Amino acid sequence: MDEQTTAQSMPDPAQNPAMAGMPPLLLGTYTPKIDAKGRLALPAKLRGQLGPGMVMARGQERCVYLLPQSEFRRIAMQIQRTSMGNKAARDYLRVFLSGAVDQEPDKQGRILVPQMLRDYANLGTDVVVIGVGTRAEIWNSKAWEEYLAAQEQGYSDIADDVLPVVEF
Template identity: 55%
Template sequence: MFLGTYTPRLDVKGRLILPAKFRPQLADGLVITRGQERCLYVFSVQEFERIHEQMREASMSSKQARDYVRVFLSGATDEVPDKQGRVTIAPMLREYAGLDQDLAVIGAGTRAEIWSAAAWESYLQEQESQFAETDQDIIPGL
């Protein structure tokens, strides 16, 4: 499970050093792709395969499903971290997420997310007050 918030930097070659706590789960390979809210999603290969199988069940007659699958998969890159735990983020993905040198890498359960540090701070500031005020059962059982 991916948990926590980390603030690594992107180097001049577009590489990110993965948080040490995430490395064991991603050591055999990972997939980076576009996520919602202009962040990047990072999945272990096994989790990405599970998600892809779910996508295969979507109706091909649904334009919304076709559009989502195209955007999601066309931006996906597979990587294997090097010995220092570094992975390269493709230029198109860096552009999509507006990444510069300062990043926020967060754990989101079954995936990690990569955000520009400024975008994450803005998002978190907006969402924290709503989170604190939540008085409904948004997630069953919590």
């Protein structure tokens, strides 16, 4: 399954003045490895869209979010606006921010996935990196396969609820 071709055909806002100011559109599925030191070689296309500085954080369904700094800040500020009076938002913000780390790829395009995040998402050597619009997610390869298999039937079933006005 080579979805890199699909991901590479999408316009890059950084290279298109008409799309300036728009967040990146991260797409595709990639299967890099995590080395013995916990480093992950980011696919070049995702690395370019995420920018020089990015943030890793605990994601839902036991994955690791990888966000451009601007998107991370937007999400954190949105949660903080409601957090003081909302216990669920305070709890979420604590877990989300306490597990977040700034990352900058090295000269080979690798990022270090901290042990705490590797433990959280059960990341070993085999991982899957997927583009999910304004973020990428890093998944344990087996967990991703199980998640995708479990969602495939529902994907068709919920299309009308999730995409009521989008026509294909």
